[in-house]
Amino acid sequence: MRMNDLITKKRDGKELTDEEIAFIIEGYTKGSLPDYQMAAMLMAIYFKGMNDRETTSLTRCMAYSGGELLDLSEIKGIKVDKHSTGGVGDKTSIALVPLMAACGLPVAKMSGRGLGFTGGTIDKLESFPSFTTDIDTASFIRNINNIGCSIMSQTEDLCPADKKLYALRDVTATVESMPLIASSIMSKKVAAGADAIVLEVMSGSGAFMKNDEDARELSEIMVNIGRLAGRKCVAVITEMNEPLGSAVGNSLEVIEAMETLKGRGSSELLEVLKTLGTQMLILGEKCETEEAGRSMIEEAISTGKAIDKLRELVAAQGGDPHAVDDYTLLPKAAIVEQIESPQEGYIAKIRCDEVGMCVHTLGGGRSVKDEPVDLSVGLMVNKKVGDFVKKGESLAEIHGNSEEAVMKAKKRFLDAYTFSDTPTEHLKLIHGIVK
Numbered sequence: 001m002r003m004n005d006l007i008t009k010k011r012d013g014k015e016l017t018d019e020e021i022a023f024i025i026e027g028y029t030k031g032s033l034p035d036y037q038m039a040a041m042l043m044a045i046y047f048k049g050m051n052d053r054e055t056t057s058l059t060r061c062m063a064y065s066g067g068e069l070l071d072l073s074e075i076k077g078i079k080v081d082k083h084s085t086g087g088v089g090d091k092t093s094i095a096l097v098p099l100m101a102a103c104g105l106p107v108a109k110m111s112g113r114g115l116g117f118t119g120g121t122i123d124k125l126e127s128f129p130s131f132t133t134d135i136d137t138a139s140f141i142r143n144i145n146n147i148g149c150s151i152m153s154q155t156e157d158l159c160p161a162d163k164k165l166y167a168l169r170d171v172t173a174t175v176e177s178m179p180l181i182a183s184s185i186m187s188k189k190v191a192a193g194a195d196a197i198v199l200e201v202m203s204g205s206g207a208f209m210k211n212d213e214d215a216r217e218l219s220e221i222m223v224n225i226g227r228l229a230g231r232k233c234v235a236v237i238t239e240m241n242e243p244l245g246s247a248v249g250n251s252l253e254v255i256e257a258m259e260t261l262k263g264r265g266s267s268e269l270l271e272v273l274k275t276l277g278t279q280m281l282i283l284g285e286k287c288e289t290e291e292a293g294r295s296m297i298e299e300a301i302s303t304g305k306a307i308d309k310l311r312e313l314v315a316a317q318g319g320d321p322h323a324v325d326d327y328t329l330l331p332k333a334a335i336v337e338q339i340e341s342p343q344e345g346y347i348a349k350i351r352c353d354e355v356g357m358c359v360h361t362l363g364g365g366r367s368v369k370d371e372p373v374d375l376s377v378g379l380m381v382n383k384k385v386g387d388f389v390k391k392g393e394s395l396a397e398i399h400g401n402s403e404e405a406v407m408k409a410k411k412r413f414l415d416a417y418t419f420s421d422t423p424t425e426h427l428k429l430i431h432g433i434v435k
């Protein structure tokens with residue numbers, strides 16, 4: 001088999017066989033296929049797509065690319081994992097993992113780095129000084145048995161195909177493809193061994209799925225792959241035509257997640273946490289109804305159990321738990337300025353991917369593989385769709401470390417906003433649940 005022929009086949013819109021997909025994933029994982037051929041294949045898949053059989057086959061090959069799947073049988077109870085398709089300001093996992101553990105649900109979470117215009121949980125968590133997700137399976141299992149949760153990045157032998165493909169897609173404009181996203185997420189989730197999976201599928205300009213129709217199709221593909229792999233799986237479709245909450249950027253998002261766990265953060269983030277968390281608690285058989293799930297979550301926050309659990313998680317993974325209370329220990333940008341509204345009016349629309357790209361402009365995202373990111377930079381967005389703003393009032397606070405980057409990001413941010421003289425509706429947070 002020659003990779004050249006397979007690229008041609010997909011470029012011309014033909015179906016790849018299971019054997020051909022296995023050849024590609026094995027070759028790329030082992031290093032016999034170079035990045036440039038894989039990049040061409042990814043672009044061909046981006047344009048020509050894959051049918052359900054090809055996507056399921058790709059997922060299976062990726063899940064087994066490191067050999068065996070993770071065995072979590074040493075952990076008692078139903079292990080639930082959660083994954084987001086990615087969005088701007090999506091700090092849900094940082095709050096949800098300790099929150100669920102505080103409700104008594106064991107959470108085995110495997111996370112990724114930033115991708116395209118979206119941030120990644122691992123980058124965000126590295127805002128805690130010395131925190132690491134680079135842990136081995138034994139430490140992952142020990143943490144879950146000791147404190148009820150753990151977050152790890154892909155080890156070398158767990159789904160290595162996704163690790164390599166994820167980094168390559170990030171820098172070759174091949175992220176926004178339904179089969180590539182579905183296989184990337186579900187291969188990791190299957191390999192990571194959890195019994196049940198809750199997927200957060202974001203829909204809108206700040207997500208890879210730009211509308212609800214695509215978000216629903218992706219949800220159905222992933223829930224079906226989960227079912228075929230013998231896992232209980234639910235997808236929640238959420239709004240991404242504006243950032244979730246206010247903070248966009250690594251350490252700023254960590255602070256907003258912590259504030260929400262302390263009961264005084266973003267009401268939008270709280271609502272998403274309650275919706276996703278309730279689904280996790282139901283799949284994990286910790287409650288039977290949504291109402292019961294919501295009250296468990298409210299109690300974990302009001303009693304301080306959820307934030308205590310985050311302190312435990314940070315300490316267990318090598319970080320400084322004092323940073324949960326003393327935010328000066330987190331990375332902080334040198335320049336903090338307001339972005340003033342150029343006019344009066346209602347916010348009609350936000351190009352949310354562009355807001356994500358402002359953080360890249362500030363140095364908070366990657367342009368080439370494995371580049372370090374500036375964890376301190378970002379935005380605190382003050383005005384969202386449906387809000388009224390006066391001329392000169394702050395639309396957002398910008399955090400940066402170079403005057404030039406701040407100036408460029410400010411312009412980019414203002415270009416992402418559309419104003420209207422007539423009132424516009426606030427956006428609805430939850431768009432649907434696919435079971």
Ligand code: URA
Nearest residue numbers: 085086180181184185
């Ligand atoms: N999250 C992933 O893990 N993979 C994708 O492709 C997109 C979001």
